Amino acid sequence: MERDEITMKKIISLGFDEARAEGEAQEKFATAKRMLALGKSLQDIMLITDLPMSKIQELQAEIKSA
Secondary structure (H helix, E strand, O other): OHHHHHHHHHHHHHHHHHHHHHHHHHHHHHHHHHHHHOOOOHHHHHHHHOOOHHHHHHHHHHHHHO
């Protein structure tokens, strides 16, 4: 029974870690979008958010096409 409890705790922990990572990623994208709207440079956005340049350029293209 103890082994089952440990396994369940690991599963719950992994789910929490994944959810937290997803939330952090969403916040980075939201920050990048706000910075793009303010006219900040792509380089600055990359440095501040730690997002790859390709993702920032995708966000920029989304904003321009909206």
